[in-house]
Amino acid sequence: MILATGATGNVGRHVVTLLLEAGEKVRAISRDPATAGLPDGVAVLEGDLRRPETLPAALSGVDRAYLFPVHDALGDFLTGAREVGVGRIVLLSSMAVNFGVGNEIARWHAESERAVLDSGLPWTFLRPGAFMVNDLGWAHSIRADGVVRAAYGDSASAPIDERDIAEVAVRALLDDGHEGQAYTLTGPASHTQVERVRILGGVLGRELRFEELSREAARREMERFMPPEISEVLVELLASTVGTTAEIEPAVERILGRAGRSYAEWAGRWAGEFR
Ligand SMILES: NC(=O)c1ccc[n+]([C@@H]2O[C@H](COP(=O)([O-])OP(=O)(O)OC[C@H]3O[C@@H](n4cnc5c(N)ncnc54)[C@H](OP(=O)(O)O)[C@@H]3O)[C@@H](O)[C@H]2O)c1
Incomplete structure (x- = not known):
């Protein structure tokens, strides 16, 4: 079972759809499942990374996860993920971290990456530039x-198409060889x-x-x-x-086998x- 957090977001919505198309079992969380508008075939649970009591049900039986970087709120999720044996975390981060933590956006994303690194879980970081x-x-x-x-x-x-970010996320969730990689993604x-x-x-x-x-x-x-x-x-x-x-980064083309x-x-x- 693959869990998508941020599943109602610009990128997450495509992650969910692409995983379903690939025949995967997908669960999504949203703070408001009633308005999530996700496709049939995905189990949508109420989940909020800032409300740890919602996380055990979300994480039960999960082996891989697409993780949306809710700032300063990944700790409980990652602890729960370790407890249930999640074997792969694909974190949406930002190209901003490539340039040091000179501003708020870079600092938030660097802290999210740090939380994932500290969890000890196998990770892939997606660092897109402007969407x-x-x-x-x-x-x-x-x-x-x-x-x-x-x-x-x-x-x-x-700028990068949000669907291309999602396609890279899906490759990192489904294929081997992406563990420990931080991919800078551009259009x-x-x-x-x-x-x-x-x-x-x-x-x-x-x-x-x-x-x-x-x-x-x-x-x-x-x-x-x-x-x-x-x-x-x-x-x-x-x-x-x-x-x-x-600068045009090569990762999208290398991973997807086509230009962005x-x-x-x-x-x-x-x-x-x-x-
Ligand atoms: N826009 C850019 O140019 C750009 C460039 C690089 C990086 N980024 C980064 O990409 C991210 C935005 O991605 P996006 O556009 O795909 O997302 P988005 O459309 O902004 O959607 C936000 C998502 O986060 C979820 N969310 C918010 N708070 C949550 C919480 N407490 N617990 C669980 N889920 C929560 C929302 O789910 P529900 O509302 O359903 O709960 C929603 O699915 C940001 O971190 C941004 O810094 C953006």
Whole structure:
């Protein structure tokens, strides 16, 4: 039995579906199973990494797990996993840890990796860079008036399709040879924000405009959804990548035997959200 935590998330949802397609027995936890909306065939239990009393039922009979990094809350899960003999943990982490713990996001993920290392359980770490799915945050203003408003339009990244992260997670759960590996995961191409808006416009068949916000205005906008220490990290990341070309990491292609999905392919899948 494979347990998926974070199963209702952008990545976890695909992990669950792909495991079912591979014929695996899958259990998922959610803090609210009634709204989880997971496919038939997966057993969904109420589970909360911050509520240890929910974990024994979730972990019973489990031999492998996809672990979502709920910050500062992995200890009870990992203790329980050791007790039932879980033999493989695939942790969703972040590329941020590759650059030291100079900011909050990197520190949180480094602490999650440390917790898994300290548990002594066999592990694989997935360290993706920016997710393509973040750009769904542009959907409202694109639908409303064909505009994306953000800071540092010329900042570059190599965003990754959330499905590709999930496919790598599934390979690490099902195949041998991934134990003790930390995989940095990127998409197949470096794009600036302005270029992503252009690609989106091409897919939608509609002229879109990028409107550059000041750093302060962008932070104010972000802080409607996130704490200031995180908006500062994200805005600084954009500032620091202006005029650069993002590195493309080889792990997705090596593990999946094909290039990562392109931004245009991702946009095509999500086109309905932008129309
Ligand atoms: N977005 C990016 O560009 C990026 C880049 C690198 C790394 N990351 C990392 O990737 C992660 C986000 O992944 P995602 O987008 O797949 O997730 P997501 O869509 O943000 O979903 C969050 C998931 O976490 C689960 N969850 C939250 N609190 C929980 C708790 N206390 N106990 C159990 N489950 C809990 C939620 O489950 P329920 O609500 O069903 O309980 C949900 O499935 C973050 O750690 C982020 O730092 C993101």
